[in-house]
Amino acid sequence: MNEVVSIDLGSNSFRVLKYDCRNEKILAEYNEVVGMADGLVETNRISKDAMQRVIEAINKSVEIVNYDTKKAVAVTTAAMRKAKNNQEVLKYFKDETGVDFTIIDGKEEARLTLLAVKYALKREKINSSKFILLDIGGGSTEIIVNNNDTYKSHSFDFGIVTMTQEYLHYHALNSDLEKRKKEIKKYLDSLEINLDDYTFVATAGTPTTVAAVKLGQDFFSYDKDVVNGTIVNLDDLQTCLTLLSNSSKEEITKLVGRGRVEFIEVGIFIYQAIYEVLGKSESIVLDDGLREGVAINACLKCKT
Structure with missing residues (x-):
């Protein structure tokens, strides 16, 4: 094939x-x-x-x-x-x-996404030995801890779409995010690792949108080749939130695309929460994700 x-x-x-x-x-x-x-x-x-x-x-x-x-x-x-x-x-x-x-x-979603990200890190000439991967989906959020050739993963039962549907007011969202942070911290503590040894890598729509905004791109000028490898820090998240709060629906649509307007703010809050749990101030953003992993996995199967 x-x-x-x-x-x-x-x-x-x-x-x-x-x-x-x-x-x-x-x-x-x-x-x-x-x-x-x-x-x-x-x-x-x-x-x-x-x-x-x-x-x-x-x-x-x-x-x-x-x-x-x-x-x-x-x-x-x-x-x-x-x-x-x-x-x-x-x-x-x-x-x-x-x-x-x-x-x-x-578990399989995490494995395939990790496969794509490892290929992407190699392509971008970024060290891929120890990193924590965040994949914020619409219905779930995956955390993958990669240590050279081994990894641990956990799928958390919340995402930008389901969390937006469940919580329409910020205070309710903020309260739930605090619970989710404790849940994620408990999982990471169980692995008994030193988080300082791991790079923070993020994929999926929210991180790539924040990276694109940082680079001056919008939905129509989005260039994943430029976005790949972009460093996003906490200030970039706050800048993006401020921009969203001061923009009209039409302006936000131009920025993030149709169908994402009502979810992007919640996505950034989730992204921010993971920074806080990990004690990180920046992350490496990659566009590669599940679909790339599915394709690479199919190719590898054909070679064996």
């Missing part, structure tokens, strides 16, 4: 990648916000509107990326794990588009 197409259907985003296995290069990609977890907190179900948005996104991606949906390696994560009607939804997607999604658990 020289090429592979991977699909990552998250709680908010739909991401497709065509990958050249031999040369380890991206050939084409497609991203769209589909809001699959909309209403999930209240109903525990994927809505018909969300299902239709995914179908339309798949069809658009086929036009742009040009791939056989039946051959795509497709995964889906937290929202689908939680939805009571997940099997019905997945059958509908397969019947309508040919894409056969696999629901992966938090």
Whole structure:
């Protein structure tokens, strides 16, 4: 297999990648916000509107990326794990588009994301021996502690979409974040590691958005090649929050893209909370994540 197409259907985003296995290069990609977890907190179900948005996104991606949906390696994560009607939804997607999604658990999500990040760190010529990886998703947040060739991971049951839906007022959000910080600290303490020995690395939409804002980019001028490897510090987070609070909805949409406006502030608060737990003042931001990991993993399987 020289090429592979991977699909990552998250709680908010739909991401497709065509990958050249031999040369380890991206050939084409497609991203769209589909809001699959909309209403999930209240109903525990994927809505018909969300299902239709995914179908339309798949069809658009086929036009742009040009791939056989039946051959795509497709995964889906937290929202689908939680939805009571997940099997019905997945059958509908397969019947309508040919894409056969696999629901992966938090451990596999962490493994695949870590695989992508290790490749990215090597590409960016950044030391990849000891680092703590943060992956803020729509329905879950993954913390991965990498120590050379071994790692430990934990999937925490909160993300930018579900937390936004659950908490509409900052004080309620702040209170819950304090509980989440204790939960994460307890996990890290159980590993008995010295956090000072580990670099802080962050991936997914919130960190890349903050990095893009720092670089003067917006949604329409976003350049992941420039974003990759960007150092984001706590002041950058505060600058981004201030900018958001002083901007209109239209201005924020231009900055972060449609479908992300209502979630980005909560995402930054989560990001900030992890800084505090780790006792870090800066992180390295990478655009590479689950879909890249799925593609690389498929390539590696073919070589063995």
